[in-house]
Amino acid sequence: MTDTASRTIDDSVVAARRAVIDESGWAAPFRFIQVHNFTFWVVVLLFVSGASMTYQGFSQAASAYSASFAQGAVWFGLFAVLFLWLFSRLDRYSSIPAKAKVVAFLFSGLVSTFAMAAINNDAFRTLLGKLISLEFMQVWSAGATAPWSEEIVKLLPVVLMIGLAPRVMRCAFDGLIIGAIAGLAFQVFEDVAYVYGSAASNFGQAEYGTSTLWMRTVLGMTGHWTWSAVAGAGLIYLIGRPAEKPRRGFGIALILSSMFLHWTWDSLVGLTGGAAWAVALYVPLTIVNLVVFIWVYRMTVAKERDWARALLADEVNRGVITADELEASVARRKDRKHFVKSQPNHRSTKNVLEATTDLADEIAEGYGVDTPGVEHARAEIARLRG
Amino acid sequence: MTDRDEMPDGASTTTLPRPAPDDRRPGDWVPADQRILGIDKRTIWPGLVLLIVWFVWSQAMPWINDQVEVDNPIVAGDVINLGNGEVTFVPAVGWDLVAGALLVEGDTSTTVPTTATLVSETVSYSAKSGNWDGTAEELADQMIDVNESFEELGLKDEEGRSAITNVDGVQGELVYLVGVDQAVLIATFVFEPEGVATKIGVEIEVRGTPEQLDELADEYAPMITSTTYRPAGEETN
Numbered sequence: 001m002t003d004t005a006s007r008t009i010d011d012s013v014v015a016a017r018r019a020v021i022d023e024s025g026w027a028a029p030f031r032f033i034q035v036h037n038f039t040f041w042v043v044v045l046l047f048v049s050g051a052s053m054t055y056q057g058f059s060q061a062a063s064a065y066s067a068s069f070a071q072g073a074v075w076f077g078l079f080a081v082l083f084l085w086l087f088s089r090l091d092r093y094s095s096i097p098a099k100a101k102v103v104a105f106l107f108s109g110l111v112s113t114f115a116m117a118a119i120n121n122d123a124f125r126t127l128l129g130k131l132i133s134l135e136f137m138q139v140w141s142a143g144a145t146a147p148w149s150e151e152i153v154k155l156l157p158v159v160l161m162i163g164l165a166p167r168v169m170r171c172a173f174d175g176l177i178i179g180a181i182a183g184l185a186f187q188v189f190e191d192v193a194y195v196y197g198s199a200a201s202n203f204g205q206a207e208y209g210t211s212t213l214w215m216r217t218v219l220g221m222t223g224h225w226t227w228s229a230v231a232g233a234g235l236i237y238l239i240g241r242p243a244e245k246p247r248r249g250f251g252i253a254l255i256l257s258s259m260f261l262h263w264t265w266d267s268l269v270g271l272t273g274g275a276a277w278a279v280a281l282y283v284p285l286t287i288v289n290l291v292v293f294i295w296v297y298r299m300t301v302a303k304e305r306d307w308a309r310a311l312l313a314d315e316v317n318r319g320v321i322t323a324d325e326l327e328a329s330v331a332r333r334k335d336r337k338h339f340v341k342s343q344p345n346h347r348s349t350k351n352v353l354e355a356t357t358d359l360a361d362e363i364a365e366g367y368g369v370d371t372p373g374v375e376h377a378r379a380e381i382a383r384l385r386g
Numbered sequence: 387m388t389d390r391d392e393m394p395d396g397a398s399t400t401t402l403p404r405p406a407p408d409d410r411r412p413g414d415w416v417p418a419d420q421r422i423l424g425i426d427k428r429t430i431w432p433g434l435v436l437l438i439v440w441f442v443w444s445q446a447m448p449w450i451n452d453q454v455e456v457d458n459p460i461v462a463g464d465v466i467n468l469g470n471g472e473v474t475f476v477p478a479v480g481w482d483l484v485a486g487a488l489l490v491e492g493d494t495s496t497t498v499p500t501t502a503t504l505v506s507e508t509v510s511y512s513a514k515s516g517n518w519d520g521t522a523e524e525l526a527d528q529m530i531d532v533n534e535s536f537e538e539l540g541l542k543d544e545e546g547r548s549a550i551t552n553v554d555g556v557q558g559e560l561v562y563l564v565g566v567d568q569a570v571l572i573a574t575f576v577f578e579p580e581g582v583a584t585k586i587g588v589e590i591e592v593r594g595t596p597e598q599l600d601e602l603a604d605e606y607a608p609m610i611t612s613t614t615y616r617p618a619g620e621e622t623n
Contacts, residue, residue: 042433163432
């Protein structure tokens with residue numbers, strides 16, 4: 001990180017950049033194996049337990065309901081890749097390292113889903129059946145169980161990431177992204193189980209799994225990942241981080257909003273008396289899920305954009321980019337598109353904005369000094385400008 | 387790991403002949419005042435949160451559930467609804483209903499589960515209805531395959547297979563499998579509702595040791611034969 005620079009630099013600029021890099025954790029590396037880290041050992045233990053339970057469940061299902069299992073695994077694997085790509089587009093500035101995202105995804109999918117939520121859900125729902133009635137269990141137990149049982153275990157990747165990578169988890173936006181990934185993983189692993197479970201309910205006939213696959217895909221456009229993203233940001237607001245002052249009441253409100261939306265989603269049968277038209281309510285609920293997510297995303301991403309603006313400020317003084325380009329590169333997608341269209345050469349403007357983000361990453365990687373990587377990123381901007 | 391207060395005093399206007407060194411601590415470095423038994427103290431609370439949630443979710447809740455006895459005995463006149471009020475069976479009096487729904491006159495709600503489980507002290511009886519396009523014999527074969535995948539019986543032998551008839555005269559299939567320490571009786575029926583394209587299959591599994599299954603045969607055998615499909619309004623057994 002301390003490669004020799006080709007030119008001298010003003011140390012006040014370096015200091016200003018380093019202040020941003022330290023506060024944001026931009027380019028902070030992620031190492032999984034940390035022998036002095038207690039969280040690491042707990043995560044390893046839980047991974048072993050979760051992975052073996054998931055393997056056992058999935059391998060039996062793959063043998064008993066092979067067609068359905070294969071359909072579910074392939075389809076929801078692609079679904080996960082698509083959404084992970086979308087999330088990486090959202091996480092443009094001070095991005096969370098890919099390795100950390102993989103750990104969060106696998107922990108939620110293997111441990112939260114099968115080694116925690118599935119066991120707790122079964123036990124608690126059965127308990128409700130015994131203590132209240134089987135009728136109550138049938139209609140209300142999903143809503144009485146999943147919102148707390150599942151939303152809490154989907155927050156664990158945020159907690160473990162604070163333990164494993166405190167420099168990466170600096171603000172509410174980091175909680176939003178890790179939460180979204182955790183929710184997505186929970187959802188796709190659960191969906192695979194729903195698909196073969198549906199085939200199992202019809203004695204292993206795959207076509208009944210296929211209809212469940214379509215239904216879960218449509219219903220999965222929002223839901224688990226949006227609730228967990230909002231709750232993940234809420235958890236960071238609740239406990240506070242170096243770059244995020246605690247806003248405890250607001251944090252709790254965000255977490256409770258996810259639990260409430262989850263409860264509504266799971267209680268439609270009870271709330272509507274099992275009416276056939278109730279299925280139509282998933283449309284407004286999907287919209288509400290998405291609106292809440294977008295609102296929290298816009299609120300939390302503002303800090304990341306301010307960091308990007310501060311890190312790149314000197315590049316305007318140097319003439320590498322213009323002030324307008326800097327503003328566009330940290331603007332909302334709509335404004336960025338508008339800027340690109342306002343310029344004579346759309347393609348090259350778009351590339352320059354993309355390369356500006358690369359330059360910010362290189363500056364953070366070099367810890368604020370002009371490394372060959374930074375110089376290269378600047379040369380790229382000049383080249384792309386044509 | 388440089389915190390903001392550890393920044394170089396950088397507000398000067400001098401230029402650096404070389405890049406300022408990266409003075410951040412290496413990632414695996416634990417300050418002396420943060421160590422306890424070689425572990426970084428700051429990493430303890432997140433690990434503890436994970437352990438506590440894992441313990442409550444996967445150990446404590448199932449334990450609490452196990453402490454509460456099922457107390458939902460079947461009384462004379464109860465009928466189990468396996469879906470739409472059309473597939474039903476008459477459970478043995480005194481057995482506990484663990485999962486499933488009793489038939490309520492006139493209730494054709496879609497929220498009724500298509501499975502039911504009853505337990506006596508030693509034997510469990512579960513029944514499931516669903517769509518099935520084949521014969522009762524094919525359904526029995528399919529369920530033997532599924533059971534094999536789940537290896538619930540360990541090594542097992544098919545000890546016998548016979549045709550059975552329900553109280554309405556519909557023929558079904560009965561298979562008896564004996565495993566290492568458990569035996570299972572699989573019974574299947576396939577009903578063909580008039581005017582409906584899909585046939586309805588019902589599969590019943592009775593589990594226990596071979597001795598227990600022998601002992602309680604008089605109680606569960608009538609449950610099996612009472613399994614019927616009758617169009618809505620004619621379901622009274």
